[in-house]
Amino acid sequence: MKILVINYEYPPLGGGGGVAARDLAIEWAKHAQVDVITSSFKGLKRFEKVDNVNIYRVKIFFRKSRDAATFLSLLTYLPGAFIKGIRLILKNRYSVINTHFVIPSGPVGFLLGKIFRIPNVVSLHGGEIYDPSKKMSPHKSWFWSAIVKYLFNRADALVAQSSNTAGNAVKYYNPNKEIHVVPLPFHPPGIFKIPRSELNIKKNDFILITCGRLVKRKAVDVLIRALGRIPSDTFKLLIMGDGPERENLERIVQKLELGKRVIFLGFVNDDEKYKYLSAADIFTLTSMHEGFGIVYMEAMYCGLPVICSNEGGQTDFLKNKENAILINVGDIDACVNAVLLLYKDKKLYKKMSENNKVKVTDFYAEKIAGSYIKIFTNFIRNN
DSSP: OOOEEESSSOSSSHHHHHHHHHHHHHTTTSSSSEEEEEEOOTTSEEEEETTTTTEEEEEESOOOOSSOHHHHHHHHHHHHHHHHHHHHHSSSSOOOOOOOOOOTTTHHHHHHHHHTTTTTEEESSSSSTOOOOOOTTTGGGGHHHHHHHHHHHHHEEEEEEHEEEEEEEEHHOOOSSSSEOOOOOBBBOOOOOGGGGGGGTTTTTTTEEEEEEOOOOHHHHHHHHHTTTTTTEEEEEEBOOOOTTTTHHHHHHHHHTTTTEEEEEOOOOHHHHHHHHHHHSEEEESSSSSOOOHHHHHHHHHHEEEEEESGGGGGGTTTTTEEEEEETTTTTHHHHHHHHHHHHOOOHHHHHHHHHHHHHGGHHHHHHHHHHHHHHHHHHHHH
């Protein structure tokens, strides 16, 4: 089998959607040829082979950071990816195309699949079809909504990462086909705990940690304001990730006089990420919405109880008082109460920690990649 993956972001660019594509590609590459067409960025090779996956990076413009793409950079990805796709297909007869994100990658997968009669399986990551923080989210725009629906109806298969994403796809676009629900994959890392002192964390501090691109949808300000309502200096917040909202968040920290209790770590690599997660006490993500949230898997693997909002795909696997505390979007007081509950109730904390270590095994990459192969095989046989 030969698989062509189309995704405008791929590590070290972007967030969870790129990580998911990489983890799937790594598993498939154990038994198949896997080529990826993604975006270039300064310091990255235009071609390299990593974990037996062939990575082709096409030239784009106007992208300013690894964490977040600009609208113009998304548009400039399309022609380069399409041309590269043609060249690769003429060289390799692919069995299937796996397109990640209906926007912006969708048109490339659709055209290549149509022209060369290759099954095109589209993976939906949630935010590209429903983002309550954006005025121009496709579900709010008749123009973008029409494009999404057109691409949905011409894909050979649609795969949503959660029942929430599948539900939003049906609610706002009503595609003419079944939507398969397949969770995002997770590769358990080889991690080890290091003394907190090596990370400049005090032994008795109670550490909240969050991770992700600093964009409005992540609503990290809710978490910062919640910390501001807990007067004890014992409670501290580590923020991993970067993005356009960082300056605004830093102003909030300064206004609330939390400079010694909120630490912006910026972009961190995977090794650093797991070191900090392993040193933390609670993982927190107060997003307005998450399609799935692969970072939950990373935190669960480290045995962290979770505090998160109750909107999004994470509700498929995070259950209140079982392995997480779910709060309403934007509810600062509920966030405060959840932190204090887990700080005081050691029995509940231990139960949630142990449950997460067990639950995360459901999402190991080999199993999830196999679910995709079954979908691919069905369409390859019928093509």
